[in-house]
Amino acid sequence: MNAKSSLIKLYLGRGVLAVAWAAAFASAHDPIDALTITLLVAYPLIDAVSSLIDLRTLPSGPERSLTAFNGVLSTLAAAGVGLAGAGGVAAVLHVFGAWAVVSGAAQVLVGWRRRGPELGRQWPMLIAGGLSFLVGIFYNIQALGNDASLDVLSVYATGGGVFFIIQAGLLAWRARQRRTLTV
Numbered sequence: 589m590n591a592k593s594s595l596i597k598l599y600l601g602r603g604v605l606a607v608a609w610a611a612a613f614a615s616a617h618d619p620i621d622a623l624t625i626t627l628l629v630a631y632p633l634i635d636a637v638s639s640l641i642d643l644r645t646l647p648s649g650p651e652r653s654l655t656a657f658n659g660v661l662s663t664l665a666a667a668g669v670g671l672a673g674a675g676g677v678a679a680v681l682h683v684f685g686a687w688a689v690v691s692g693a694a695q696v697l698v699g700w701r702r703r704g705p706e707l708g709r710q711w712p713m714l715i716a717g718g719l720s721f722l723v724g725i726f727y728n729i730q731a732l733g734n735d736a737s738l739d740v741l742s743v744y745a746t747g748g749g750v751f752f753i754i755q756a757g758l759l760a761w762r763a764r765q766r767r768t769l770t771v
Contacts, residue, residue, distance in 0.1 A: 592763055594645045599756035602638045606749030609634065614742040620680070624738075625673035628680060629666045631745060632687060636662035651701045658694045661687065677738055678731040684741060685727030692720025712758065716751035720744075 609631050617624045639659030646652040665687035672679035695717030699710040723744055730736050 592759060595642070596756050596759045596763070598638060598641055599752045599759065602634065603749040603752030603754075603756060605634050606631075606745045606752065610742040610745035610749065613745065614739075617738045617741070620673050620676065620738075625670055628669040628673055628684075628741075631741075632662040632665035632669065635659075635691065636666065651698055654694050654698050654701075658691055658698070661691055661694070665691070677736045680738060681727045681731035681736055681740075685724040685731065688720045688724030688727060688744070690724075692717045692722075692724060695720060710755065712751040712755040716748055719747065 609627065613624075613627045613631075616627060636659050639655050639662060642655050643652060643659065646655060665683065668683040668687070669680055672683040696714055697717075699713035699717055723740075727740065730740070
């Protein structure tokens with residue numbers, strides 16, 4: 589299995605899991621209870637596992653280092669949101685927001701490095717990473733106010749999942765085009 593095929597499967601799986609998580613979280617996050625905390629921990633762990641799977645196909649270099657960093661960061665975020673759950677909505681939004689900012693920046697950097705012809709232009713990943721960065725800032729601002737809500741996390745996960753699915757589709761379409769041109 590080549591790197592592009594692995595990446596298509598990884599992006600598709602990651603996207604579907606994010607959308608499924610969003611659906612589950614939308615109906616289970618109020619009040620913050622054991623199920624909510626379990627779901628909060630699960631989301632960054634999905635990202636951590638995805639990073640580990642991605643690492644298997646990457647040669648050594650900056651892209652591999654960024655992917656490993658994101659895996660460690662997501663693992664720490666899982667622990668952080670689990671602990672923050674006891675502190676309430678604002679604490680969860682602060683941790684989730686900080687993770688979104690840093691992981692979004694890492695996603696932009698990885699997407700930028702994968703912009704070559706073999707792996708497509710990576711526009712969905714670049715946009716998703718940029719939005720993650722901006723939304724993370726918004727979460728931290730929202731956490732400071734009186735109207736902090738975890739509703740926004742389902743929207744975040746859905747959007748991220750859709751971008752991963754679009755990127756998988758674009759990579760698959762591009763691979764199919766290349767096969768057609770070489771036959």
